[in-house]
Amino acid sequence: MATLAELTSVLRSKNAGALLCTLDLMFETEETYIHVRDSGVLQPGLIAQLYGVSDNEVSIIPYDVAYAIKITVPRLYKSGDPGDTDIYGAQQHAPLLDIEIPD
Amino acid sequence: MPEIRMMATTGMLGYGYTEKAFQRGLEQNLDFIAADSGSMDPGPHYLGEGVPFVSRQALKRDLSLMLEAAVDKKIPMLIGSAGGGGSEPQLALVREVVEEIATEKNLHFDMALIHSEQSAEYLKAKLADGKIESLGPIAELTDDEIDQSERVVAMMGVEPFQAALKGGAQVVLAGRATDASIYSAIPLMRGAHAGLSWHLSKIIECAGQVTTPRPGQDCVIGTLRDDHFLVEPGHPDKRCTRMRIAAHTLYENPSPYRLEEPDGTLVTIDSVYEQLDERIVKVSGSQFEPSAAYTVKLEGVKESGYRTVFIAGVRDPILISVIDDFIESCHERVALEAQNLGVAKDSYRLNVRVYGKNATMGPREPVQDFNGHEIGLLVDVLASDADTSKAIMAKARYALLHTDFPGRKCISGNLAIPFSPSDMPVGMTYQFNIWHRMEIDDPLEPFPIEYVSV
DSSP states (O other): OEEHHHHOSEEEEEEETTTEEEEEEEOSSHHHHHHHHTTSOOOHHHHHHHHTOOGGGOEEEEEGGGTEEEEEEEOSSOTTSTTOSOTTOTTOOHHHHTOEEOO | OOOEEEEEOOSSTTSOOOHHHHHHHHTTOOSEEEEEEEOSTTOTHHHHHTOOSSOHHHHHHHHHHHHHHHHHHTOOEEEEEEEETOOHHHHHHHHHHHHHHHHHHTOOOEEEEEOOBOOHHHHHHHHHTTOEEEOSSSOOOOHHHHHHEEEEEEOBOHHHHHHHHHTTOSEEEESSBOHHHHHHHHHHHTTOOHHHHHHHHHHHTTGGGGSBSOSSOOOEEEEEOSSOEEEEESSTTOBOOHHHHHHGGGTTOSOSSEEEETTEEEEOTTOEEEEOSSSOEEEEOOEEEEOSSEEEEEEEEEEEEEEEEEEEEEOOHHHHHTHHHHHHHHHHHHHHHHHHTTOOGGGEEEEEEEETTTTTTGGGOOOOOOOOSOEEEEEEEEESSHHHHHHHHHHHHHHHHHOOOTTOOOTTOSOBOOOSSOEEEEEEEEEEEEEEEEEESSTTTTOOEEEEEO
16 A cells, blocks of 8 residues: 555646646656556545545546646636635645555 | 747746857747746736736846847747736736837837737627637626626637738737747748647747756747657756656646647647657647637636735644634624724625645645644735725734633733734735636637837
């Protein structure tokens, strides 16, 4: 068992426009990438639960050529709305760090 | 098609680039130089106020070298999303800086200004025609929402750039434009492969971000040929790696495979990335799917209210242990005080964020048990006028400083306030209220072009 914090070389979040938050997981090797991609752990249900959205609002796209997995969820608020906490959306990745991937 | 070589000087005009990379790039027989000057990432304020998010000095420095070189080499210079959002005041500022440089350096050229700010009447007519729809999770547009907007820009494609160049302009200062349109305008005008052109443009618009080592913005050179393109850093000590280039379509997009432009979609599913040498990456196989309709993105903001901000620390462990209830009681106290001032509870908005606990992620914060020895309170008030905003903040500050809580020992004050004055008025603030797409028949229609001889 290893966490995504241990398995990823990049784990970042950022706005994809003012309405969406996109999370990129990148891996150093193809082997680690495929292991995580095919683990079955990264499912819309899990991400929906972590980010408080519904399953059908979650997009998960594996990107083989860069050993990366892209996850996109709606922002809690539009960027810059009253109550928004993170205009650029650059610190919204923490809930992913502790996700455990079976060996 | 003869190859087309372009240089992106910086990912954001005003973020800078090195003269070493720039001069080296200029030696490479460039067809044009360009830079993106805008982004909505810094939030709605800059479009609302019509101001840049970089300094005037930085704009002038980055424009100055480019302008001199473009005039000297007799090549086009293209700037997109002028001044941050491409609105009228932002475009006017960039024009003013360009004309100032021209006067100081005695440079002469033909220039086009492409406007992108939209009138309420035009938008309402398009809405009535059923030509505007939401772009993601945001409500459909209404006449009322259009009327409330402070400023709305439309994002142009390549066509207005092309029209300006055909109209004789050497320097093009464009309002809001898709980042990739800045770089694809000239290649597509010369018959380049659309998929390769859009893909190269999408990669180099962020300039230094695709190079390694990473620190700092810098120039990137793109070479577009019939069946592939090359990307290389301007700076001799920097490199482009296959992985970095491939990973770039992930950045700030919901999908790395499909990137939408006004007249179609760049599809990178079949793209092949090769490391040509230590510094250069070769890409082929990218495709472009034309769309049936021509659509431009609309970005608009409306007023959120005048904001006043206050920061303080809490070190008292007893207060930290009851902080949520304490803040709630302060909200109630401020509401009463506001009433005494004749300010209704729903006419202001008081927000207390607890840094150290959950201020970064709010309700999405997964860590629930918190046991820090210190927290930071960031308090802000939004109100419809500046005086009310300040008055409510003064009441909130007093409430937070002196309200009792169970077990309180620190009865001379609950807060460590680092500054005097403590309350910081930041002026009018805005929120995005238009994030939609508009279908148009003529790609030039919302983008009037003005020609200036400098």
